[in-house]
Amino acid sequence: MRSFALLGVLCLFTMGSAGCGTTVGADAAAPRMRQVADAWKRTEAARAWREGYYPLEDAVRLPDGAFHNEADKLAYLHRNFTLRRALPGSTARHGHIRWTSGASLPATIMTARQAYETLDRGDDDGPGAGDAPLTVTEAVLGTTTLNTSRGPARVPAWLFTLDGYDTPLKRVAVAPSKPPRAPVRSLSEGTDSGSRLYGLRSVAEDGRSVTVGAAHGACDDGPTVDVLETRDSVVLSGGVRGVDDGPCTMQLLVDPVTVRLDRPLGGRLLLDAFTGAPVTMTG
Template sequence: MRPIVLVGVICLFLGSVGCGARTVSATDDSGAAAARMREVAKAWEGSAAARSWREGFYPLEDMVRLPDNAFRTEADKRAYLTRNFEHRGAFPRTGREGRIRWADGTSRRVTPMTAQQAYDQFNEGPEDRAALLTVTKAAFGEMTLLTSRGEARVPAWHFTLDGYDTPLVRAAIDPARLPRAPIAALSQATDAGMPLQGLRKVAEDGRNVTVLAGHGACDDGPAVEVLETRDSVVLHATVRGGSDSPCTAQLLSDPVTVHLDRPLGGRILLDAFTGGPVALVGGRR
């Protein structure tokens, strides 16, 4: 089994969804992959890391919400993707406190970031005057996000963009630091086991989870197996159709959607390779 060299260009084929998903039974004794998935699930059961995950703020969707009908032009889209913004006037200063309010009725007091700090999370411009988005106003408010503990209302800044009727919204807090996994990561990525590249999306019904999975340039793409337990969902990424033939050293990433037998809910989404949670792609934008 040849190792995958994790260097080179990362290509995200965002328009296609992989179909390489297989469910592994909790009692499946076939192969090292199933054994590793069970080990990871067992290590997290009742662990301090699991308690930290249940108590923390971990978004499962993008903390930036785009204006309705974004984007009007290709230039506006390019400006957003290249983080090319400017703002007119001074941002409001705020010393106000905020709360995260989960749907189960629990809440936590937090200190929101300022408008300037939130703006800096998605802006690096202005550099290209031909593709530029202009912020004309910032207002403090809230937004609803899907988190590891279900839906939550969180403090957010609403940025008015020139030419748009609805604002660009960015959460005014960052995710908690991911807990340290209670089990060591595997030492080498191969066709039989690859680290996931991150979480792309959890469907509204919680039954479909899309992740980015890596593979090389000379294979048939990634596949993802899933083991569901009461407390966790463990994903194991592999590469289909690998060979020992010479190939360029690069890592490609494809989205793969995994169907769950029941909604993800408050269960921890884990990567069998790293032994830790699957982090949201762009979760700290």
């Protein structure tokens, strides 16, 4: 079992005034990590996970060369889009997710409007309200290849043509499968056996590292993530380093931490030791 420290800052949440938690080390986390790994062995939950669709990449694929300028980049970051013409009809469709192994899974395809609304979250009074929007000139249903917990898969996707770009923005048009119920109970807040993780951010192309969101406070030296690898699973446990026991503003900081693995993740379950559940993509 190994421990990995913070690689960069991601986001900031609530504020107040209080102390900022306790340091969690690998020794304290080890029994819980082993408990979670053992609990998932040869269970119905593990079987259900291996038969489902769980992406390991973001649902949006940007056009080639994105972005041409800072204005377009800001428009995307602020989810500021506009339509030049009406979207295709609103009837939901049925399709399939197809893996390179030959396996397939039926799926309901979201409408073009539903997919577009996941992109266009602009608020007339919110961030980016004054930015020039990205203009969608056409939307057609197609496919894209996405890495999943079962390997690469061809999945339905809406292809949105953006004004000024030669290739479309692709938005995956199917939702992930509902995660199975964990065969082990979640820990309670305040335990000395670790802290919850805040979603999967990315998996390296070679599968030898994963990046997850990990929490810490304002008066420590940042988060750590311990890892326990087994044949069937990779269990991660969040913690913090160098806690100051004095007065501290009460903040929750969530930072991306990259964990390097001894061998590729492959089809192994990626589990959160705190919740006992799989770590899934955020956003």
